[in-house]
Amino acid sequence: MKWILPVSVILCFGSTPVTAQEIFGNWSRGDGNARVAIDQCGSNICATNTWIKPGTPKEKTGDKLVMTISLTADGQYSGTAFDPQRDLTYKISVDVKGNSMTTKGCVLAGLLCKGVQWQRIE
Template sequence: MKPYICRALFRTALVVAALGAGGACAFAQEAGGIWMRDDGAARIEFSPCGPALCAVIVWLKSPTSKAHVGQQVFFDMTRADQNSWTGKAFNPEDGKTYSGKMTLSGNRLKTSGCVLGGLICKNVTWRRAG
């Protein structure tokens, strides 16, 4: 085989290998769907709301909670990077809205409601339901 053909085939193989390896790492995780709080107290469902994600409560273990089914608890959550979002979080227990962050890792979702520019945060871990 001619040397210039070998070089062309080698370069083509390198490009194909690089695209294949890079493509596997470039997929962003999606947070849509139903999530159960790690203590089993609630389930929320994330779905698109305009260009962002929002979540409403779809199930509660205790009917005496200040929260109620259908209540929106996360809104305006926009993607910060491949596996995290920022927006707003509503806490039904105190009736206040906080700056919200969430990070997805496999079937685990960590959400945070923060005050004072993120200096004080309350974290909750969720697992994908179903």
């Protein structure tokens, strides 16, 4: 079974405490195929695709990932993410360090995970 972690999100953490505001902003995926805007959406945080490289399968501009995450005591974000386009829920973690972010998402009770690197963009 092949699955794609959509919209951009699979999160991890670091040991340096971060503030919740650091996750917000515009990010470019490490492979250069996607850009997302992360912002508050109601009581959750949403990552919305703002640009997808032409020819990238199964993703499109406007796709959204709705994250229910919180900042942990060690400065990491942890929680779940729902992808309404694929009707999938992921366990997710996010590690923000300055202008770099690592996301990690898992499905199937943590048996299938994928990590993605991101760079903050203006």
